[in-house]
Amino acid sequence: MNAVAIGPFAFSADRFSVIAGLIVFMMVGSLLAARVDNRLGTFTTAATLLGVAGARAGHVLIHVEGFLQEPLRVLAIWQGGFSPTGGLVGVLLAIVMLRRHAPKAAPWALLPLAAGLFVWVVVTTLTDSGAAPRAPGTSYAVLSKDETLAIADRKGRPTVLNLWASWCPPCRREMPMMAEMAGSNPQVDFLFANQGESREVIAAYLSQSGVDLETILLDPFSDLSRHYGAIGLPATFFINPDGTLAATHLGEIYREAIAERLAAFSSGDGKQTE
Template sequence: MAGRLFPDRGLLGVLLAAVLLWRKAPKAAPWAILPLAAGFFVWVVVTTLTDSGAAPRAPGTSYAVLARDETLSIADRKGRPAVLNLWASWCPPCRREMPMMAEMAESNPEVDFLFANQGESRKVIEAYLRQTGVDLETILVDPFSDLSRHYSAIGLPATFFINPDGTLAATHLGEISRETITERLAALSSNDRKQTE
């Protein structure tokens, strides 16, 4: 963990130089802190974007399925690839992509399409579905947005492509296109064939 917080001694050197400058010339210190803060911000962004840590596995938590009196655990599915879409009724891009996502789910029965609502109650979800007429088979109720935290989704919609073994194959943040889903599903089935050979 310390390696992630301080990737090299250069950062410690810059911090030490800023402290020394602060002590010797307090009036110049704010100007010295500005580039330090900017550098730290860039380091955080680059570290986040290039983090080579292992992708999270599907969570073992069970979520209520909206239309059925049952729960579902993403990790305990029956060895099938999955597309997990995180959405909310207040999210305009979620609303725009949902009819297309419903069509993709219907035309790809070999893949589990899971639509996990983030942070809303059953009543709100049901009212939205009645209003729009969108027909989705498996809607998970995630009132505390646990899946957003688990997969570190920084916004909605977010779509995750999950291998049959529960490992994360690909992610897409923001509104997704039919072409992107088709491309990702082809990659999923290719990965599945390689694992079974």
């Protein structure tokens, strides 16, 4: 799994590369503000804010029906969900504003933009972990049944594998939505592999929360986290019918991300993405 850990914080590789690029973008802008024109510092701040706001707004507009049902989810930017086109519009708006108020400083805006893009490309390349692992052949006990299940044996159907634990707040937040998505998509196997907890702890959590999950795997030694390189929870893996990994998502996942991946399964697009 392409991910980066910094102390107690874990980031998916794509998010980390964007954050690194934004930090360099703003740092170069601050240096230019001190040496060339102080309005370049204002530009980088405005471009960052407008870019993030535009990217989020673009995503919300694309999936407006879902957000109308849960409007507060618009603010849950930690889940992800950004439109590159919307972000580009926000940055272009900041450039237009700079050209209008400081036309001589506008050409200097290309320098922080170039630096940020360069760092984004470099970090993306360095954090690419290469070939993704195939579905493991190890069998895991199923919580509600007297049987075991091996993910590698479930060929012929796409699979969504969610790694979770009851002590994990984002796991608990996303679980009701995940259960709903599993119930409304019977053509896909949803597997919820608990990491490191006992049957008693899992059963107590499910009873208290009222979440109804059909297939819960017991992974007491977190073997699946190691197999897929998950450095934090929750982690969601989209597995093609042939056992190859199609996509991964580290951290709390949002409804639209699952819907997009399920649509890709239906279209036969098994390209690996992060």
